[in-house]
Amino acid sequence: MKRYHLFIISVFIILLVISFIEIFLNDTKVIKPLSKPWEFAIPNQNIPNGLVSLSARDCGICHINHYNEWKKSTHSQAWKDLQFQAELKKESSPFMCINCHIPLQNQQEHIITGLENGDIYKPVKVINPKFDQNLQTEGITCASCHVRNNVIIGTTGSNLAPHPVTMDPVHLSEKLCISCHNASAVITPTLACTFETGDEWKSEIHFLEKKNCIRCHMPEISRSVVEGFQLEKPFSCFPGCGHC
Secondary structure, three states: OOHHHHHHHHHHHHHHHHHHHHHHHHHHHEEEOOEEEEEEEHOOOOOOOOOOOOOOHHHOOOOOHHHHHHHHOOOOHHOHHHHHHHHHHOOOHHHHHHHHHHHHHHOEEEEEEEEEEOOOOEEEEEEOOOOOOHHOOOOOHHHHHEOOOEEEEEEOOOOHHHHHHHHOOOOOOHHHHOOOOOOOOEEOEEEEEEOOOHHHHHHHHHHHHHHHHHHOOOOOOOOOOOOOOOOOEEOOHHHHHHHO
């Protein structure tokens, strides 16, 4: 009988130890760093000298035609789109979905510093001190593509602008489009994000003819970048981007 009691007590102690270990492991939080490209927003950008904000509305004071075309594009509705907002409210929607719809960190209320135990549904958030709610509503805005490291990036350089301008046609090439329009990832066993526009383009005749996204969706047009400037042929017309 004594041995039986000792056996029962031993089993109880073992079960108790196992329970404590499970509780400890469940309470232990290992913060894993972000690793996938779609998990990162474009880092917070400072307002370049000569500008008053990063807002497309303020860009439109000088770049009137560009701003009016952008307002009619799907890019301008990327955040406000009703279908996207409905999807975003679902419990199955992870944090990184907003990184293509409001890609600038300035547009996001929180900065994601890691994932609790690597779980995409447990992002570690800190308040973003540079969050701009008005900029958030602009979705894919001018600064999403044209502002980096305190300068405006364009396809043509200019020393006449009131703000710093650098010419970088590689940055503003199809590579920038494909960074969002070619997402192909299985996020979870029940959630996949697939937009294979870039792969489709590479498999078609347009790629062989060296016709990229910009050739069709932002064709060249002869006009001034700013009213009163000389006529140029920048990639500045948005007829196709209503479908981007």
